[in-house]
């Protein structure tokens with residue numbers, strides 16, 4: 731562990747990023763991972779996973795009263811998802827920008843949803859909406875031992 735390579739540890743956040751079943755089925759896994767990798771965030775956890783219904787309901791519990799909730803749960807559990815934990819200073823807000831607006835038709839070109847999707851109900855990727863939810867969601871989707879503590883060889887070339 732090289733502490734001098736990790737800038738201002740107290741600012742480091744984690745975001746839970748998930749490629750939804752449509753992203754996996756459409757062969758967009760590499761493309762989506764690549765955007766976070768190239769940006770310069772640190773991958774701490776990664777797995778292909780068939781999400782059980784109770785986990786999907788817990789993950790989206792704030793939306794349980796919405797009319798689209800049952801369809802959302804069917805969608806998220808309809809096939810494997812790719813679960814990721816990404817770390818970095820400002821990663822939560824930055825990942826939301828890289829992902830783009832919830833409705834892909836309103837998402838800017840250059841964003842994942844803006845480039846790769848056409849409908850809210852098939853918007854290919856999830857990203858945590860706050861640092862607290864980043865922590866909560868990573869604890870929900872990953873077990874102990876599934877996350878790696880490591881320092882990227884690029885660290886000192888990404889942050890001064």
Ligand code: UDP
Nearest residue numbers: 798802831832850851852853855856857859
């Ligand atoms: N969603 C939907 N219909 C809606 C709004 C949301 O199917 O009218 C789905 C969509 O997959 C979205 C997810 O529910 O990504 C979570 O909604 P949220 O508002 O949290 O959007 P996000 O944070 O994913 O942009």
Ligand code: MG
Nearest residue numbers: 856857858859
């Ligand atoms: Mg959300």
